[in-house]
Amino acid sequence: MTQQRAKQLVILSGKGGTGKTSLSAAFAYESTHAGMNYKTFFVDADVDAANLSLVLEAQVAEQHEFWGSSQAEIDVQKCTGCGSCESVCRYDAIFPHSEIPGVNWIDPIACDGCAACVYACPEDAISMIPQQEGFWYRSETPYGKFFHAELFPGRENSGKLVTLIKQNARLAADDQSVQLIVIDGPPGIGCPVISACAGTDLGLIVAEPGQAGMHDLQRVLGTLRHFRIPTVICINKADLYPQGTKEIYEFAETQGIEVVGEIPFDESIPLSMLQGVPIQVLYPESPAARAIHKIWHQTVNKLFQYEKQNV
Amino acid sequence: MNMKIAVASGKGGTGKTMVATSLALSLIETNQVKLLDCDVEAPNAHLFLHPTFTQEIPAVIRIPKIDPERCTLCGQCVEVCQFHALAKVGKTIMVFPQLCHGCGSCTWNCPEGAIEEIPNPIGVIEKGTTISGIDFTHGKLTLSEPMATPIIRQLKKLEKSSNGTITVIDSPPGASCSVVETVRGVDFVILVTEPTPFGLHDLKQMLGILEDMRIRYGVVINREGIGNAELDRYLEQKGIPILMRIPFDKEIARGIAAGKPLVVIDPNYHEKFKDMYQKINQIIDKSDGRS
Numbered sequence: 001m002t003q004q005r006a007k008q009l010v011i012l013s014g015k016g017g018t019g020k021t022s023l024s025a026a027f028a029y030e031s032t033h034a035g036m037n038y039k040t041f042f043v044d045a046d047v048d049a050a051n052l053s054l055v056l057e058a059q060v061a062e063q064h065e066f067w068g069s070s071q072a073e074i075d076v077q078k079c080t081g082c083g084s085c086e087s088v089c090r091y092d093a094i095f096p097h098s099e100i101p102g103v104n105w106i107d108p109i110a111c112d113g114c115a116a117c118v119y120a121c122p123e124d125a126i127s128m129i130p131q132q133e134g135f136w137y138r139s140e141t142p143y144g145k146f147f148h149a150e151l152f153p154g155r156e157n158s159g160k161l162v163t164l165i166k167q168n169a170r171l172a173a174d175d176q177s178v179q180l181i182v183i184d185g186p187p188g189i190g191c192p193v194i195s196a197c198a199g200t201d202l203g204l205i206v207a208e209p210g211q212a213g214m215h216d217l218q219r220v221l222g223t224l225r226h227f228r229i230p231t232v233i234c235i236n237k238a239d240l241y242p243q244g245t246k247e248i249y250e251f252a253e254t255q256g257i258e259v260v261g262e263i264p265f266d267e268s269i270p271l272s273m274l275q276g277v278p279i280q281v282l283y284p285e286s287p288a289a290r291a292i293h294k295i296w297h298q299t300v301n302k303l304f305q306y307e308k309q310n311v
Numbered sequence: 312m313n314m315k316i317a318v319a320s321g322k323g324g325t326g327k328t329m330v331a332t333s334l335a336l337s338l339i340e341t342n343q344v345k346l347l348d349c350d351v352e353a354p355n356a357h358l359f360l361h362p363t364f365t366q367e368i369p370a371v372i373r374i375p376k377i378d379p380e381r382c383t384l385c386g387q388c389v390e391v392c393q394f395h396a397l398a399k400v401g402k403t404i405m406v407f408p409q410l411c412h413g414c415g416s417c418t419w420n421c422p423e424g425a426i427e428e429i430p431n432p433i434g435v436i437e438k439g440t441t442i443s444g445i446d447f448t449h450g451k452l453t454l455s456e457p458m459a460t461p462i463i464r465q466l467k468k469l470e471k472s473s474n475g476t477i478t479v480i481d482s483p484p485g486a487s488c489s490v491v492e493t494v495r496g497v498d499f500v501i502l503v504t505e506p507t508p509f510g511l512h513d514l515k516q517m518l519g520i521l522e523d524m525r526i527r528y529g530v531v532i533n534r535e536g537i538g539n540a541e542l543d544r545y546l547e548q549k550g551i552p553i554l555m556r557i558p559f560d561k562e563i564a565r566g567i568a569a570g571k572p573l574v575v576i577d578p579n580y581h582e583k584f585k586d587m588y589q590k591i592n593q594i595i596d597k598s599d600g601r602s
Binding site for chain 2: 013014015016017018021046047048049051054069070088090091109110112113114115116119120128151152153154155156157159186187188189190191192193194208209210211212213215216219222223226227237240241243244265267270273274276
């Protein structure tokens with residue numbers, strides 16, 4: 001039999017705080033304890049609010065620097081304060097130097113790294129300085145290898161770092177006959193979400209009942225559809241607002257999307273987070289743990305039965 | 312005096328929109344208030360405030376359009392573009408709109424003057440007013456468009472506040488470039504978090520940004536009761552002011568899910584938000600040395 005590439009599952013939500021990371025951690029536990037085990041790697045693609053390492057008992061095995069974009073810097077010896085740079089900057093990043101009169105200064109927080117000023121400067125006083133924008137890690141967990149990162153606060157979350165850790169997970173997965181890669185995605189629908197989705201086999205949306213939850217569910221579903229990624233939905237905190245849960249079922253039906261299960265509000269989830277472990281480690285019989293067990297089975301069944309197709 | 316207050320969090324789903332909308336509803340009784348929803352990927356404030364939109368403005372990035380008559384294929388534009396949005400393919404220069412940051416560098420550097428810039432829509436900005444009189448603006452990123460930051464920049468540039476206006480800005484989650492653009496130039500940031508390890512970890516990311524940018528801030532602890540005392544200990548140790556505590560309460564969770572503002576679920580919060588605003592003013596006065 002030819003070796004199959006690992007399937008990739010991306011967990012998304014649109015709205016933040018619906019439980020993506022707690023579910024990802026619980027899936028890590030399921031992958032090694034649910035009877036039929038899947039050799040699984042994990043990726044935390046929420047690189048500017050990376051929390052999955054806090055609940056996977058991760059031990060960092062490798063640390064790598066992440067060098068992203070460059071930023072413009074003015075050589076104060078050469079600057080004549082002519083203002084050519086300021087006139088081309090569309091990011092309002094160029095100001096008079098606070099200490100040296102007659103010289104300009106580039107605010108690194110506002111600089112977009114476009115280098116327009118570099119070319120505009122008649123004195124050749126501006127150069128692009130490469131920036132380290134974070135670290136990425138390969139870690140060991142009791143559930144499988146884990147690829148994650150830490151974007152330095154405020155840096156451009158261009159999706160490059162997300163792509164980088166996904167690639168590394170993928171390469172390692174090919175080497176070690178891994179069957180599944182679970183990707184804990186970022187909130188929203190923009191660049192890092194698009195990078196998290198790229199090349200995945202199935203999207204699992206963690207929806208939350210309520211108006212905001214429904215609104216953002218629709219936006220993230222539209223994004224997954226655009227990239228032709230088959231999608232299923234699970235509903236978290238389903239009993240907190242039953243009417244909203246009903247609306248999600250109705251919406252899913254009109255869209256032809258399967259709801260793979262619902263998780264009740266359960267304090268075992270925050271309590272296990274406090275202990276830094278997946279919910280099943282401490283509360284295997286809790287209502288949420290039982291619900292997640294079913295969702296895991298439904299999801300992997302779907303994943304291993306789906307061949308990539310247009311949706 | 313104008314006042315701009317952003318509501319941010321690091322972690323998603325901690326209650327930013329809940330705090331921003333109820334702060335606006337509490338202050339509108341005595342002030343002119345604007346609400347700017349900068350969470351353009353998942354904007355939700357309108358679901359709580361129900362503004363009537365009267366104006367729709369396309370959110371655009373200006374992308375290059377190359378005149379093939381004038382283009383000599385010298386490749387200077389490809390060379391200067393830092394974002395790989397231009398490529399020389401055979402006998403044409405190709406433009407990749409989704410990679411373009413709209414910086415204009417290619418236009419200025421074309422020796423033939425062969426590039427003009429055309430607007431490429433990446434979303435919309437909608438403006439309106441709520442029944443209570445809040446001047447409401449939000450941006451919506453078009454699905455599958457990657458870049459949120461240019462909409463936020465455009466959204467903020469549109470807002471020329473008249474004197475005495477309080478602007479409340481709802482921020483996106485996370486701690487990357489879109490949040491930096493949102494909090495740039497504000498007077499104060501309210502950080503909404505929850506007393507859990509995730510909440511604390513992501514709050515620290517935000518503190519890093521605000522310290523770098525020298526913006527004043529305080530913390531609202533939401534869902535008090537679900538986590539532990541680690542957050543409180545950390546805030547006390549760092550001397551970070553706590554502006555408000557909101558207990559975990561299923562009634563509140565249900566009301567928010569139904570699209571009700573916190574001040575409607577529990578009207579006592581009107582006074583609490585007004586007090587919070589006073590507290591914020593005191594913090595600003597104190598750090599300006601006015602007290």
